[in-house]
Amino acid sequence: MRIIETLEAIDPADFPEGSAVAIGKFDGIHLGHRAILERVRGAAPLRSVVFTFANNPLSLLRPERCPRPLTSREQRIEAFETAGIDCCAMVEFDADLAAIPAEEFVERVLVGRLNAKLVVLGGDFRFGRGGAGDPDLLRRMGERLGFSVDVVGWVTDEGPQQVSSSRIREVILAGDVVAATRMLGREPSVRGEVVHGDARGRELGFPTANLGGRIEGLVPADGVYAGRAVIGGVAHPAAISVGVNLTFEPDGEPRVEAYLLDFSGDLYGERIEVRFAERLRGMERFDSLDALVAQMRTDVERTRALTRS
Secondary structure, three states: OEEEOOOOOOOHHHOOOOEEEEEOOOOOOOHHHHHHHHHHHOOOOOEEEEEEEOOOOHHHHOHHHOOOOOOOHHHHHHHHHHOOOOEEEEEOOOHHHHOOOHHHHHHHHHHOOOOEEEEEEEOOOOEOHHHOEOHHHHHHHHHHHOOEEEEEOOOEOOOOOEOOHHHHHHHHHOOOHHHHHHHHOOOOEEEEEEEOOOOHHHHOOOOOEEEEEEEEOOOOOOEEEEEEEEEOOEEEEEEEEEEOOOOOOOOOOOEEEEEEOOOOOOOOOOEEEEEEEEEEEOOOOOOOHHHHHHHHHHHHHHHHHHHOO
16 A cells, blocks of 8 residues: 655646546444445545645644543554555645635545546535635536545444544543444554563563553543453463553553463563453552452453453
């Protein structure tokens, strides 16, 4: 998949027969987003293109209201590639881009540079200066400029509630990773580099991989989770702790650490992905090491049962 990072780098010569363009923020790549991607991918022989932003537009327009991202730039790019998209134009949403009127964006970018013959988007997406661009504007301009518009309806989650990045963010931050899985079509995950910790887990018989540095993805609510740790493409069942160790360091820094079941090996410096399948319990303070170890054994056995496949 080709990645383009600026408007100027979009070469019309790369789209001689036209393109099918999906436009949106695509945070999380949830089931609604996947429906959009499937539409553009199925429009062969047109080249499938995603036009999106490297940053959330609210980070410029309303930074006080900008939410934490569900996925990093790299995670989104990988998801587009996995979905079979030919080209991803992921540009920085800056003051210059924000100032482009919606009509000019359609004429200069979608038609002039991408040679769009089909534009696919969700019904709530807005674009152009002041958010003036919407599906109705696209349809009117498409009749004049020679492209069609496909508006993908809401995907619902086991009832009337729509699947959205906002709802997914809400349930993840509440620890309901099962609901998030339904809306994402996959388990929510974070990833990062394994760093040295305090080795306390190893001393207790449960050595953990501690994620440090920049963590990609949205970390769920504090608690203990059953899930998986993916290393080199291989998924291992894992009991995952998120938050502060209330027994030993109640004032310490929150962390994400995973105990990989039936695994041995040195993971320091490795990049791993941690996937959350189900929340087992909240974080607790234990009055003795014996009580803590007994609970950890219970967490591990519940993890083993939940991740058995």
